[in-house]
Amino acid sequence: MKKLELLEKKLKYKFKNQNLLIHALTHKSFKKPYSNERLEFLGDAVLDLVVGEFLFHKFKNDAEGDLSKLRAALVNEKSFAKIALSLDLGTFIFMSASEENNGGRSKPSLLSDALEALIGAVHLESGFETAKEIALFLIQKNYPNIDAKNLIKDYKTKLQEITQSKMGQTPEYETLRAFGPDHQKQFEIALKLEGKEYSRATAKSKKEAQQMAAKIALEKLEVL
Missing domain, CATH: 1.10.1520.10 (Ribonuclease III domain)
Incomplete structure (x- = not known):
């Protein structure tokens, strides 16, 4: 062709x-x-x-x-x-x-x-x-x-430093679901601050989804 x-x-x-x-x-x-x-x-x-x-x-x-x-x-x-x-x-x-x-x-x-x-x-x-x-x-x-x-953009570490200094707390990451075939698993992660969902992301690994959720949270906090 x-x-x-x-x-x-x-x-x-x-x-x-x-x-x-x-x-x-x-x-x-x-x-x-x-x-x-x-x-x-x-x-x-x-x-x-x-x-x-x-x-x-x-x-x-x-x-x-x-x-x-x-x-x-x-x-x-x-x-x-x-x-x-x-x-x-x-x-x-x-x-x-x-x-x-x-x-x-x-x-x-x-x-x-x-x-x-x-x-x-x-x-x-x-x-x-x-x-x-x-x-x-x-x-x-x-x-x-x-x-x-x-x-290396470690958004999780950066977010934790900011929330600890400004809010006196550490973000929590909750796995909402894992879906897809074994070779193509996707993980949906929710990031919580003060017990409330602040951002959410989906990726091929839990670590990547957590980083993406942290990046979204940083953008919301306008510190990126």
Whole structure:
């Protein structure tokens, strides 16, 4: 398909098996016997390792805790959606008309999943080193100045410092629900101050959802 050749140019990678590329770009709403969910599962694991190894070598003197925060700042829905947008990935995804009408081509979760599936497909076809090369190219293109201090935005710590000094209390985080398949779990977290819900966020991990809820709370407090 001519249209997909444009995506391959952006990736700097030519798929030997075009069906694998189509598979990686097929959302479950498209009602085919296959979808990109399994490739997304694989790509998520590949990206986690790629970023972990990259940070391990780049920040040689940083402790494990800081490296974990750095990885979490890069390996998440928001970061992957940003990279996907740079590829205009939404225009290439096969999805149902109803999903498209609901803004599917710009949904961060859908874009992030498709990017993970693409990396998974490259890994499946050409191995880890090729997938790593493409992933690092995309990450460094979108995050050219990866700096530990700027990248790690520990909103929870910042919020706690502010609420303790101004209100004499610590925020509470309550898991409202966990939903979705095991490989694509989502967690909805409520942040409470003085026993009342102050903000709410949903993400792929409890830690990420807590950080997002803390960021929203900071924005409400107008301190960001």
